Amino acid sequence: MQSIKELYKIGRGPSSSHTLAPERACILFSKEFGKQFSYEVELYGSLSLTGKGHCTDQIIKETLPGPCAVSFKRDWDESFPNGFYLKSFDENHNLTHSWTVFSIGGGSISIKEKPVTYNDEVYPETSYNDVVIYMTENHCTIPEYIYHYEPNIDAYMKTVLTAMLDCVERGLHAEGILPGRLQLQRSAKKLMQQAEEADSENSQKLRLMAYAYAASEENAAGHSAVTAPTLGACGVMASLMYYASKDLHIEEECLIHALLCGGLFGNLIKTNATISGAVGGCQAEVGTAVSMASAAFAYLNQASSDQIEYAAEIGMEHLLGLTCDPIGGYVMIPCIERNAMGILRAIDAAVLSMHMSRIKHHMISFDTVVKTMQKTGQMIPIQLKETSEGGLAKEYEHE
Numbered sequence: 001m002q003s004i005k006e007l008y009k010i011g012r013g014p015s016s017s018h019t020l021a022p023e024r025a026c027i028l029f030s031k032e033f034g035k036q037f038s039y040e041v042e043l044y045g046s047l048s049l050t051g052k053g054h055c056t057d058q059i060i061k062e063t064l065p066g067p068c069a070v071s072f073k074r075d076w077d078e079s080f081p082n083g084f085y086l087k088s089f090d091e092n093h094n095l096t097h098s099w100t101v102f103s104i105g106g107g108s109i110s111i112k113e114k115p116v117t118y119n120d121e122v123y124p125e126t127s128y129n130d131v132v133i134y135m136t137e138n139h140c141t142i143p144e145y146i147y148h149y150e151p152n153i154d155a156y157m158k159t160v161l162t163a164m165l166d167c168v169e170r171g172l173h174a175e176g177i178l179p180g181r182l183q184l185q186r187s188a189k190k191l192m193q194q195a196e197e198a199d200s201e202n203s204q205k206l207r208l209m210a211y212a213y214a215a216s217e218e219n220a221a222g223h224s225a226v227t228a229p230t231l232g233a234c235g236v237m238a239s240l241m242y243y244a245s246k247d248l249h250i251e252e253e254c255l256i257h258a259l260l261c262g263g264l265f266g267n268l269i270k271t272n273a274t275i276s277g278a279v280g281g282c283q284a285e286v287g288t289a290v291s292m293a294s295a296a297f298a299y300l301n302q303a304s305s306d307q308i309e310y311a312a313e314i315g316m317e318h319l320l321g322l323t324c325d326p327i328g329g330y331v332m333i334p335c336i337e338r339n340a341m342g343i344l345r346a347i348d349a350a351v352l353s354m355h356m357s358r359i360k361h362h363m364i365s366f367d368t369v370v371k372t373m374q375k376t377g378q379m380i381p382i383q384l385k386e387t388s389e390g391g392l393a394k395e396y397e398h399e
């Protein structure tokens, strides 16, 4: 498995696959070859079909240090479904350099012509079962397991936590219309006002959802957010961290350990299935985020490693098959509301795991549900995997 740092990345919204990944590729390309006379980028797969709504062309043009033509293409011959050709030219329009870039989920990229160092493997264990064997032999907890391989990760995780809290805070104070033709109004601030007026049972739920709206709306506005595991699903973990910090007053060290716990399960899904909506549907994005937040909330409630695994398993199991059908290609509907529902499902999963584990041992392991998620993702039709050619996206356009 790769570093947890590669799971939690800070970057500009609205989509890790469509903005963060192309931005990273363009930065790497410029570092490798220096400033070139001009550039051309051909987008394929989901990057082509929803790239306009996800601002892919805009971020590419802003990042490359010269004039760039971006085209949205079909008939991609490469093995991975989501990618682009990045080419540079001299003043006589002779090709100088060319990369084939794959956007593999959560802002991560791979490049056909060159290995990328941040894709290096850091953890030898590749399943939760392997992690359990390590933890049993070494009598350690999940955070201790992570510190064994990444002893200096705390400084980075502090910046991640701060970025999450800032993102929610900004979103709670922002008003107006989100960019794009949907003309969608921001709702986090008003939802928060309703939370303050509601009875205690609904108030807590509304607060959590307002936090998720706040982070997701900031992302949809193209502002800075944290992939957890993606930008489209950034509201789930961010809302949990904000709630745990501001409402429960849990100390920073404990929040970082909870982020690490959630990160382990996100990393296992990334390794054994996918965190890309274009590959596995929204189960890979919001499903993974819910699984991560379920584990993190269980950790914050002093759950055992077994209960934490059970929480992560429940979190994913009940979102299996969730499709990706963003209206107009914008990371807004159903994405923002889905993040808000996601945080409530995560809390439920953690509570259920801690109580059910007193009654019986769970039969479905986290590793099994990840395998199921991967196979389910392969069966989801392409129209429901971040192409906006099916589901809500299609029905809405027909109305």
Ligand code: SF4
Pocket: 232, 233, 277, 281, 282, 283, 285, 286, 323, 324, 325, 326, 331, 332, 334, 335, 338, 386
């Ligand atoms: S529906 Fe889910 S996977 Fe698709 S863009 Fe929205 S958050 Fe991402």
